[in-house]
Amino acid sequence: MMRPLAEMQAEVLDSMPLLGEIDVGFAxxxxxxxxxxxxxxxxxxxxxxxxxxxxxxxxxDTVDPGVDLAVVDExxxxxxxxxxxxxxxxxxxxxxxPIPAGADAIVPVEMTEGSHEGLVRVxxxxxxxxxxxxAGGSVKAGARVFNAGLRMRATHASVMAxxxxxxxxxxxxxxxxxxxGDELVSPSTPTLKPGAIRDSNRTLMQGxxxxxxxxxxxxxxxxxxxxxxxxxxxxxxxxxDAIVTSGGVSMGAYDIVKLALRDRGDVGFWKIAMQPGxxxxxxTVSDVPFxxxxxNPVSVFVSFEQFVRPALLTMMGADRLFRDRVEGVLDDGAxxxxxxxxxxxxxxxxxxxxxxxxxxxxxxxxxxxxxxxxADALAVVPAGTGRVEPGGTVELEMIHWPxxxxxxxxxxxx
Numbered sequence: 001m002m003r004p005l006a007e008m009q010a011e012v013l014d015s016m017p018l019l020g021e022i023d024v025g026f027a028x029x030x031x032x033x034x035x036x037x038x039x040x041x042x043x044x045x046x047x048x049x050x051x052x053x054x055x056x057x058x059x060x061d062t063v064d065p066g067v068d069l070a071v072v073d074e075x076x077x078x079x080x081x082x083x084x085x086x087x088x089x090x091x092x093x094x095x096x097x098p099i100p101a102g103a104d105a106i107v108p109v110e111m112t113e114g115s116h117e118g119l120v121r122v123x124x125x126x127x128x129x130x131x132x133x134x135a136g137g138s139v140k141a142g143a144r145v146f147n148a149g150l151r152m153r154a155t156h157a158s159v160m161a162x163x164x165x166x167x168x169x170x171x172x173x174x175x176x177x178x179x180x181g182d183e184l185v186s187p188s189t190p191t192l193k194p195g196a197i198r199d200s201n202r203t204l205m206q207g208x209x210x211x212x213x214x215x216x217x218x219x220x221x222x223x224x225x226x227x228x229x230x231x232x233x234x235x236x237x238x239x240x241d242a243i244v245t246s247g248g249v250s251m252g253a254y255d256i257v258k259l260a261l262r263d264r265g266d267v268g269f270w271k272i273a274m275q276p277g278x279x280x281x282x283x284t285v286s287d288v289p290f291x292x293x294x295x296n297p298v299s300v301f302v303s304f305e306q307f308v309r310p311a312l313l314t315m316m317g318a319d320r321l322f323r324d325r326v327e328g329v330l331d332d333g334a335x336x337x338x339x340x341x342x343x344x345x346x347x348x349x350x351x352x353x354x355x356x357x358x359x360x361x362x363x364x365x366x367x368x369x370x371x372x373x374x375a376d377a378l379a380v381v382p383a384g385t386g387r388v389e390p391g392g393t394v395e396l397e398m399i400h401w402p403x404x405x406x407x408x409x410x411x412x413x414x
Contacts, residue, residue, distance in 0.1 A: 002340075013310060019317075021036075023166055023168050030157050033316045035148055040140065048133065051131040055092055057085070059127055059128045062107065074093075105127060111124045139163070146159075149317060149318060149320075174242075178246075179201045179202050181197075219232050229248075233260065241288065245257055245290075246300050247295030261281070267282065277300075291311070298369060327396070328355070329394075330388050341381070343378040346378070347375060348398075356396055361375040
């Protein structure tokens, strides 16, 4: 009996623990998830300042273009104005510098010219507030800036740095990974013996885990030996917050992951109503979450995306767990198994009307890794659908948002 995909996903996510909270540096917070709401402790910026290099003036003095004003001060960024402006006076000012008392506008330097020593000629009339950044114009003191559950990007960390608020985040999980199978050899093996396969799964899992921002422990290739797998597992449960394996979870006589775990831990093995990625193992070993993925590389990827990635993000405290989906047109259609949710590897393009179009990126067998490499989305064909006619509407799960414009497209002939 196959388990529905959504039912199994919910079971996995419901069992994920949260890791402890830690204080980290601003750069170290990038990729981690905020464990607490962040409120602004003060106005940002904390004082009125100049948005451009130029001259601080009283706007009413500039009604008549060509007026000459006496330059009585110069204020650099980080300096403090020394003069209060009164009518007929101006202060040279740099971007980011505090606004002198009495000034209510900035005239950009290109809208002025020096007439003679100590004077500046204003060529255009200014309005009150021109090129002045008000105190609190970005964030008001006490305002909610970020909510707990936000996965931090560099821009978020930069805002927190500008406020001097040290990030408090959920600890990133340490994830142990290993691939299994007598047929596997190192990717650097120059010549393959009959029946041997270079191990691509660990490279794939390493990249997916690194992209997620977790700490990875690589336990290498484990041969089809129950004792060797049990030894690796014993080390992994001491070292990691989660364990991910590939291979050994199906119905074969040498599926050592199933054999090793049938009498220990709390791990179940299921057939999931999805393609690729039907065989799947999940549970805990010594209270450490365990994910047993299939052996075919495309199945590894799809199972990781549907189960492991959202589960690890849950452990990290994130609110948003799944890839973005957009509606699109499957130009070449697809014949799929109506009993399963099928993930078709596709390349995408957006037409001039803003509508997404997709075509298969290559062969759809679960061992065709090249089609996955060329794909930037998974076309999701729900269970019960079966055939999608050419031009039919599908959801596109975007696994990669690539740089889409070339230099020529972006800049023309420059």
